[in-house]
Amino acid sequence: MNGTKRLHGGRFRASILAWLGLAAACLTLVAGRASAQDFADDPLQRAIDDAIAGRPQQAAPGLPPAPPEGAWGEVINATDRWIVLQNHVGQQFPIATEDIQEFLIRWPGRADLISAEALVEAIGFSPGSNIIRTGHVDYFEGADRTLVAPTYAEVLPNNMAVTTLDPGFNRYMNAWDYAGQNLLYGWAYPVPPGINGNPARLHVVGALVLPQPMRLIVPGNIVATILPEDAGGMTVTQITRGDSRYVRKGDYAFLMPIEARLRGLRLAQLVVYKQVPLRQFNVNAK
Secondary structure (H helix, E strand, O other), X not given: OHHHHHHHHHXXXXXXXXXHHHHHXXXXXXXXXXXXXXXXXXXXXXXXXXXXXXXXXXXXXXXXXXXXXXXXXXXXXXXXXXXXXXXXXXXXEEEEEEEEOOEEEEEEEOHHHOOOOOEEEEEEEEEEOOEEEEOEXXXXXXXXXXXXXXXXXXXXXXXXXXXOEOOOOOOEOOOOOXXXXXXXXXXXXXXXXXXXXXXXXXXXXXXXXXEOOEEEEEOOOEEEEEEEOOOOOOEEEXXXXXXXXXXXXXXXXXXXXXXXXXXXXXXXXXXXXOOOOHHHOOOOOO
């Protein structure tokens, strides 16, 4: 009798141990699946996988997707190496200065502040006689003059430049061949409907010889006259190379993103807009 009880007790204990082992195995399997699922849902791991797979368009963990070209933002923090922008919906984008391909700053200016050594750039509609009507001009002083080069270029109505050779490299163009140039651009580079006629715009870069009315010496020893497009006059800005030391909280910026990466945005261009002229800015004031 006692032996039978011991036998049944041993079998009962063995059954309990077997069930416990099976339950433990099931829990281990479920936990393993949960861990795999958690691993697959981990945003950091997804970002790493995207980078390995060559999918840079995926946003980094905690970082919104890269905004489209032409986005605007406000500077909310700036150090020697980092600039943080916030867009109109409150998204924040850290940007390392070494991740900016072209970094520029635009400073408000006036025509009478432009030195004789500066280069001035303007593009606008031309009624002829080397006159340009525009609402804005930029100028470049000192070492920043290398950002542009002396230019005199006629621009076709479809924003194509007048070329020496036609787009198919079949024949030379001449100063009176604008109609043919338009036709060639029509088949080589389609022109929007309704846009025809001779070049209507000029793009010039040259030295200022007279501030009012603004006159520039451009290539070919030509004097180009810059006149306001309307009665509102022209705005003038000085453009310099970007430097994080000149960026302050509250500045507005235009950015052209390439991608959002783990540490922040990579940009094709960043243009910071200042509220005071460069000569009035104190780089040591924070």
